[in-house]
Amino acid sequence: MAGEAGAVSQAKTSNTKERLIAAARDLMIERNAAEFSLQEVAAKSGLNSALVKYHFGNKDGLLLAILQRDAEKSLAQVERLLARDIPATEKLRAHIAGIIDTYGRYPYMYRLVHLLMRERGEEExxxxxxxxxxxxARFQKEILQQGVASGEFKPVNEGFFYHAVGSACDALFSWHPGARRIWGVSQMNDAVRKRYSDFVVDLVVNGVARR
Amino acid sequence: MAGEAGAVSQAKTSNTKERLIAAARDLMIERNAAEFSLQEVAAKSGLNSALVKYHFGNKDGLLLAILQRDAEKSLAQVERLLARDIPATEKLRAHIAGIIDTYGRYPYMYRLVHLLMRERGEEExxxxxxxxxxxxARFQKEILQQGVASGEFKPVNEGFFYHAVGSACDALFSWHPGARRIWGVSQMNDAVRKRYSDFVVDLVVNGVARR
Known part of the structure; x- marks a missing residue:
């Protein structure tokens, strides 16, 4: 019986955590920024803001938990892609499109990485x-190395690749709408995301291709 | 005499403004962030912080003035490049290397653009x-169109190009040093900047090249 009570309480905890995470994520998506107060998370989730402190310590703990969930999903996706028996070029295309797709769904993600890495402590x-x-970065390196081995890609510095390509993938989402407007892209929608994705995929795949 | 006095006072004003701009720029370069107080600018320049308010209105006015000076230099450089009688591929190489060189000297620049465009008012x-x-963006478009006309480049969406490439150029500077370290790049120096520049130039030029 103690075990069952434990399981119920664990399920409750997990449910509370998920509701807090979902509320904070929605606030960031609405605002296109990692800006929210614990009170706002409480109001949105219908839970007490003290529960954030209880489960995550503070707002940074909540941000880390959100990023960790999102990261797990993304990494699982890349891992499945890596395991497929397809040419490196195809993997790279799918990988870059996958990053842009992820940023489209979680437009706060790239900035959250930078916020937690640059503006918080060394531990974060x-x-x-x-x-x-x-x-x-390890997964990307594997795709790039497969392509070099098969003769599809030139060898490149994988760290530079990670920085440059990740940043290019995010660029559409982090720019001010005014800057988009001058390019005839006033509203973000699936068609624009798809066109941007096709552009970055082509640029990068042709950029690393061995001629 | 009135004219001479006016010229002297104008020269003084310009000198004061330049000293305030130089002090704020140095603070941003030291901190790799647009974070400083008007008191710090005063201390660094040896001038009274009230002069910032007098000349620039407020800190945002000072930030705009700094970015405008930096922008003028960069745009003049691109304009000279555009006027040269060389193939588009060579212009694009020099242009991208020039952007990374500029970010190397003013590592706050890209983030200042985003800060002023995203986190301030519509007027900024x-x-x-x-x-x-x-x-x-207009200059870039001209380079790209020259390359399409000469058969060197594929046609691409110039707005997407602007966003993706500008962001990739900045990526080396905006990442947390910890992220650099995992790539064997623990310290930023001229050799690293040059290697990164060569990487991005190759990626982009090959990325848009017509095969």
């Missing part, structure tokens, strides 16, 4: 490196 | 668009 930076940046 | 965003984003 180390955590983000460990659960997101390093594994993602 | 409109100013940055007018004196920097739009002219730079």
């Amino acid at each position: 930076a180390a955590q983000v490196l460990r659960f997101f940046v390093e594994p993602l | 965003a409109a100013q940055v668009l007018r004196f920097f984003v739009e002219p730079l």
Whole structure:
């Protein structure tokens, strides 16, 4: 019986955490920024803001938890892609389109990485490196190395690749709408995201292709 | 005599403004962030912080003035490049290397554009668009169109190009040092900047090249 009570209480905890995470994520998506107060998370989730402190310590703990969930999904996706028996060029195309798709769904994600890595303590930076940046960079390196081995790609510095390409993938989402407007893109929608994705995929795949 | 006195007072004003701009710029370069107080600018320049208010209105006015000076230099450089009688591929190489070189000297620049465009009022965003984003984008468009006309480049969406490439150029500077470290790049120096520049130039030029 003690075990069952434990399981119920664990399920409740998990449900509370998920509701807080979902509320904070929605606020960031609405605002296109990592700006919210614990009171706003409480109001949106219908839970007490003290529960954030209880489950996550503080707002940074909540931000880390959100990024970690999002990262797990993204990394699982890349891992499945890596395991497929397809040419490196195809993997790279799917990988870049996948990053832009992820940023489209979670437009706060890239900025959250930078916020936690640059503007918080060394411990937060180390955590983000460990659960997101390093594994993602390792997966990319594998795709690039497969392409070099097969003769599809030129060898490139994988770290530079990670920085340049990740940043290019996010660029559409982080620019001010005014800057988009001058390009005839006044509203973000699926068609624009798709066109941007096709552009970045082509640029990068042709950029690393061995001629 | 009145004219001479006027010229002297104008020279003094200009000297004061330049000293305030130089002090704020140095603070941003030291901190790799647009974070400083007017008191710090006063201390660094040896001038009274009330002079910032007198000459620039407030800190945002000072930030805009700094970005405008930096933008003028960059745009003049691109304009000279455009006027040269060389193939578009060579212009594009020099242009991208020039952007990375500029970010290397003024590592706050890209983030300042985003800060003023995203986190301030519509008026600040409109100013940055007018004196920097739009002219730079027009110059890039000319280079790309020259390359399409000569058969060197594929046609691409110039707006997407502007967003993706500008962002990739900045990526080396905006990442947390911890993220650089995992790539064997622990310290930023001229050799690293040059290697990164060569990487981005190759990626982009090959990315848009017509095969």
